Amino acid sequence: MDTYFISRWKSQIKKGLLEYIIMLILKTKPCYGYELIADINRLAGMEIAEGTIYPLLNRLKKENLLKSEWIEKEVGIPRKYYQLTPEGIEQLKVMQNYMESLNESITQLMNIK
Amino acid sequence: MDTYFISRWKSQIKKGLLEYIIMLILKTKPCYGYELIADINRLAGMEIAEGTIYPLLNRLKKENLLKSEWIEKEVGIPRKYYQLTPEGIEQLKVMQNYMESLNESITQLMNIK
């Protein structure tokens, strides 16, 4: 069980990481919001609320990093599938570079002493 | 040169990481605020403003993760040195575990497809 400090810290960690993780997942396949919540939990062990993901997806769409498309199947509720735009793919590359160098720094920091 | 999106994203990434990096550095040695800014930039490549570090250090102190001590030398301005408390050391361990598993997940995500 996490202390108050730790749970707030985890929430902070998500703030930047979430966008990155969502874009990484969308790079592998188009997803709809509800599916992303499950995927993020399964793949990254982070629990995300719906009130988090939908505004975030809308923001990324408004920033032209994602585009969406309603898909209706013969059965089930229609779903809004998101995928990366060319601009999104480009930005993701910048993010990956940054994360790699950041990751390297932190690994080094952890090994001092 | 970063786009608006990227620079905002980097700022978000810092939000959770900063506490973690500060505590990692303080684990290796006591530091004062001004020194931490330089160390974080040198070790993690992150540029931190003074208006960021001082409120953060005060918050961590109020949460009993850090303690501080004024040190006056014969020359120079007195400095407020911070170091981890026993509770801070313990919380840092929890954070390290979380970061390690998170890091593993992200590495895997990056290698899909």
Next chain:
DNA sequence: CGATGTACCTTGCAATACTAGGTAATAGTT
């Protein structure tokens, strides 16, 4: 029909990095 699950969305709050200011002492230069 009633309950549960899927799938989308919005409003308001709380937390926090940063901008833009400030103070004060020291060190270096003219």
Next chain:
DNA sequence: AACTATTACCTAGTATTGCAAGGTACATCG
């Protein structure tokens, strides 16, 4: 001695954003 830059600390206000808590609508199953 006077001026400037640097070191070192701090605070008030703003903007951003995850989440809690609410909502809607359809599907599925007993």
